[in-house]
Amino acid sequence: MKALLVVDVQNDFCPGGALAVPDGDKVVSVINGLMEMFDIVVASKDWHPSDSVHFKKWPPHCIQNSNGAEFHPLLAANRINRVFLKGTRNKDDGYSAFEATSDDLEKVLREKKVVDLYVAGLATDYCVRASALDAVRKGFRTYVVLDAVEAVNVKPEDGVHALEELRKAGVALISSRDIKT
Ligand SMILES: [Zn+2]
Secondary structure: OEEEEEEOOEHHHOOOOOOOOOOHHHHHHHHHHHHOOOOEEEEEEEOEOOOOHHHHOOOOOOEOOOHHHOEOOOOOHHHOOEEEEEOOOOOOOOOOHHHOOOOOHHHHHHHOOOOEEEEEEEOHHHHHHHHHHHHHHOOOEEEEEEEEEEOOOOOOOHHHHHHHHHHHHOOEEEOHHHOOO
16 A cells, blocks of 8 residues: 655745745645545644744744644645644654654554555655655655655755755655656
8 A cells, every 4th residue: 555644734834834945835736636646645734832842943833723733725635534743742853744642653554554655745854854764764665755845945955965865765756747546
């Protein structure tokens, strides 16, 4: 089985949001198209308490139940089978979707006999990176869909470096056009 993991396509990570990824909203239409090619679609949400040490490092974003924590309004969220909430405690954690506290992502994927995990969403250099690295370490055949991710680029080359690190770790870097139904 193959599954699509949609990482953090939330208002605060899109233009106008509290921690916007430049062009973050560009992934939405690509991901909506991808979702139709997968029987299993899971998604993560950054879901922080308002008081968190995470915000010593980052501007406050994706506060639980706030509009900023909602999925981008054009994301076809009705096609998501299960949402995993991460960064839910007063800790600097939750970069990887596998750190979700609301549910065990690895367990859910194993129960559904997922072998191939396709990763899309935001941001290439943080939560996509951490999620894809965890996935490949856990033994999933892991793909990052290049036209369905965008980088924050706190430093200009961060996204490029993250993709290089992923490739070296055994993650396949592909285009959405390479995916067969
Ligand atoms: Zn966060």
